[in-house]
Amino acid sequence: xxxxxxxxxxxxxxxxxxxxxxxxxxxxxxxxxxxxxxxxxxxxxxxxxxxxxxxxxxxxxxxxxxxxxxxxxxxxxxxxxxxxxxxxxxxxxxxxxxxxxxxxxxxxxxxxxxxxxxxxxxxxxxxxxxxxxxxxxxxx
Amino acid sequence: xxxxxxxxxxxxxxxxxxxxxxxxxxxxxxxxxxxxxxxxxxxxxxxxxxxxxxxxxxxxxxxxxxxxxxxxxxxxxxxxxxxxxxxxxxxxxxxxxxxxxxxxxxxxxxxxxxxxxxxxxxxxxxxxxxxxxxxxxxxxxxxxxxxxxxxxxxxxxxxxxxxxxxxxxxxxxxxxxxxxxxxxxxxxxxxxxxxxxxxxxxxxxxxxxxxxxxxxxxxxxxxxxxxxxxxxxxxxxxxxxxxxxxxxxxxxxxxxxxxxxxxxxxxxxxxxxxxxxxxxxxxxxxxxxxxxxxxxxxxxxxxxxxxxxxxxxxxxxxxxxxxxxxxxxxxxxxxxxxxxxxxx
Numbered sequence: 001x002x003x004x005x006x007x008x009x010x011x012x013x014x015x016x017x018x019x020x021x022x023x024x025x026x027x028x029x030x031x032x033x034x035x036x037x038x039x040x041x042x043x044x045x046x047x048x049x050x051x052x053x054x055x056x057x058x059x060x061x062x063x064x065x066x067x068x069x070x071x072x073x074x075x076x077x078x079x080x081x082x083x084x085x086x087x088x089x090x091x092x093x094x095x096x097x098x099x100x101x102x103x104x105x106x107x108x109x110x111x112x113x114x115x116x117x118x119x120x121x122x123x124x125x126x127x128x129x130x131x132x133x134x135x136x137x138x139x140x
Numbered sequence: 141x142x143x144x145x146x147x148x149x150x151x152x153x154x155x156x157x158x159x160x161x162x163x164x165x166x167x168x169x170x171x172x173x174x175x176x177x178x179x180x181x182x183x184x185x186x187x188x189x190x191x192x193x194x195x196x197x198x199x200x201x202x203x204x205x206x207x208x209x210x211x212x213x214x215x216x217x218x219x220x221x222x223x224x225x226x227x228x229x230x231x232x233x234x235x236x237x238x239x240x241x242x243x244x245x246x247x248x249x250x251x252x253x254x255x256x257x258x259x260x261x262x263x264x265x266x267x268x269x270x271x272x273x274x275x276x277x278x279x280x281x282x283x284x285x286x287x288x289x290x291x292x293x294x295x296x297x298x299x300x301x302x303x304x305x306x307x308x309x310x311x312x313x314x315x316x317x318x319x320x321x322x323x324x325x326x327x328x329x330x331x332x333x334x335x336x337x338x339x340x341x342x343x344x345x346x347x348x349x350x351x352x353x354x355x356x357x358x359x360x361x362x363x364x365x366x367x368x369x370x371x372x373x374x375x376x377x378x379x380x381x382x383x384x385x386x387x388x389x390x391x392x393x394x395x396x397x398x399x400x401x402x403x404x405x406x407x408x409x410x411x412x413x414x415x416x417x418x419x420x421x422x423x424x425x426x427x428x429x430x431x432x433x434x435x436x437x438x439x440x441x442x443x444x445x446x447x448x449x450x451x452x453x454x455x456x457x458x459x460x461x462x463x464x465x466x467x468x469x470x471x472x473x474x475x476x477x478x479x480x481x482x483x484x
Contacts, residue, residue: 037181059181065156066164066181073163103160103316 005127008032008049010040010067011085012058016112020053023116029123037067045074050127052077054106056086065104072105079134081126083119087112141287142305142314143324146294150320151301152182155230157317161264161309162226165199167192176229187231190273191455195236195383196229197243200259203380203407207255207390210401219402223258230266235276235453237267237290238283239383245447246386264309267293268301269339275456277345277469283453284339297331347472349440349450356441359475368471369429371464376409378435378458378466384451385409410435436471 007029009017021031032049034040036058044052052071056064064084071077084106108122146154158164166185167174174189176196206219240260247256267290278284286293291310294301302324305311314321379385389408394401408415411431416424425431443451452468459467 060152060183062152062156062182065159066179069159069164070180103157105160 004028004030005050006030006032006047007051007053007123008034008040008044008047009053010034010037010044010058010064011053011055012036013055016055020114023120024123027120037063037070040067041070041074044071044077044080048076049080050130051081051083051123053083053085056084057088061088068104068106079130081107081130083108083110083122083126085110085112085114142311144303144305144314144321145297145324145328146301146303146321148299148301154317154320155179155182155185158228158230158266158313160316161313162228162262164228164230166230179230185231187268189231190270191233191275191457191460193457194381195239195455195457196232196265197236197239197383199227199229199263200240200243200256201247201386201388201407205255205405207403207405210403212399220258223255224262226262226264228264228266231268232265232290233270233455234267234286234293235278235281235283235455236383237265237286237293238278238281238453239455240265241286241289242384242447242449242451242453243386244289264313265290266310266313269293269295271339272343273456274344275459276343276454277347277456278454279340279343280345280347280349281450281452281454282349283455284343295332295335297328297335300328302328302332345454345456345469347454347469348476352450352472352475353441353444355475356437362475364471364474365433366429368432368466369427371466372411372428372432373464374411374413374428374431375463376411377461377463379409379411380407381457381461383453383455383457384439387415410438432466436468440472 005028007024009020009031011017011033012035017033021033024031032043032047034043040052040054043049054064054067054071056062058064064086068082068084071080071082082105084104086109107126110119110122155164164179165176166179167187167189168177168179168184169186170193174186174192175194176192176198179185205222208216208218210216243256244260247253248260267286272278272284288306290304290306292313293304293306295304303314303321305314379387385407387408387410388405390403390405392401392403410416410425411428413426413431414423415431416426418424425434439452440450443449459469
């Protein structure tokens with residue numbers, strides 16, 4: 001981990017965000033927050049976080065899918081790991097498209113309630129790879 | 141043609157997964173009208189739309205595009221960056237797909253336009269059926285149903301869509317989301333036929349196009365063209381909104397100093413006063429009457445001679461857009477000397 005790595009959480013669930021904020025903050029991460037997809041994309045474009053966590057169901061049940069695709073089209077965010085979190089995504093019986101399929105272009109999927117150990121391990125690993133591939137410039 | 145059933149409750153998931161095939165665009169509300177544009181979330185799409193202000197032609201033949209640049213020392217440099225952008229155009233009506241098929245004949249024929257052809261290869265088309273309103277006459281123009289020119293076509297059956305798979309790409313889209321689709325049952329087929337018949341009966345405008353080129357031929361000297369010329373403002377709105385008008389102008393723009401230049405093409409209209417203006421100042425269609433007449437003759441007679449069908453698809457946009465209230469259905473009725481409620 002690089003000190004002060006910034007993680008953007010795009011989720012409308014305030015309780016989840018607060019819990020994650022505490023968890024990540026204790027480990028030295030700086031947490032940014034956006035309450036919906038639109039705000040999340042704007043914030044990501046403006047602040048270039050090191051990793052992004054996106055919930056699927058926000059204002060509508062597929063909002064997170066559109067957010068991931070939008071983020072992937074922002075050149076300045078190329079290579080930024082995107083984790084998808086959801087309580088319902090892979091539980092929807094009619095939606096027989098597994099989250100590990102390539103279509104969503106995300107880096108990892110975590111089911112809510114989150115296994116915090118697995119999430120922290122995933123974040124550390126993704127950020128390490130990210131910094132190895134593209135060493136972070138000093139922020140002004 | 142492969143057919144499947146897609147429950148409407150799965151449509152948002154389907155739209156989500158489709159994004160792996162390109163940016164998802166569709167009809168969205170724009171004030172009281174509709175436009176095609178990129179979807180930021182699924183709920184923006186309005187599959188109940190009547191017609192968009194501009195047809196999807198704008199994706200394949202943009203209103204303005206730079207074709208190439210010229211740089212001193214480097215020569216001509218094609219502008220191709222945007223040509224291969226993958227887009228999934230969701231919710232295109234049959235008449236507009238028919239319009240694209242007509243443009244395929246124009247731009248993909250003997251003199252292939254590489255810009256149009258490349259975009260056509262990279263933009264997927266997903267059609268959806270519609271309910272005709274007071275300006276629609278696609279049925280008269282035989283464009284109310286298409287059997288080609290789309291990757292998928294969704295026919296509304298109430299709580300589900302009967303889905304026609306038109307291409308291998310469409311098949312890939314279905315395979316990527318296979319769990320969302322089901323098999324067609326006899327009940328679905330019955331419902332499709334019932335709705336198809338109901339839709340045929342819903343058209344309020346009608347024009348007979350058989351022998352129309354011959355009638356145009358015989359009415360070449362009709363006083364109607366002068367009447368229309370008096371009313372037409374020459375604004376070109378009818379051409380700008382037409383799914384099949386393909387006239388364009390090209391201009392070379394030279395940068396002062398550097399000597400670099402660029403060639404740009406923009407939509408043109410045969411209603412514009414300088415459309416037939418040539419070097420030396422001669423204008424072959426100087427009067428508005430001659431320009432209005434030309435447009436009608438090209439759509440309903442000239443195109444038939446060259447391609448075997450009118451280039452009009454009956455979308456009704458020109459009727460809706462004309463500030464002078466010129467109505468193609470009324471014009472045809474006047475030529476045929478049959479009753480029509482509207483004045484032309």
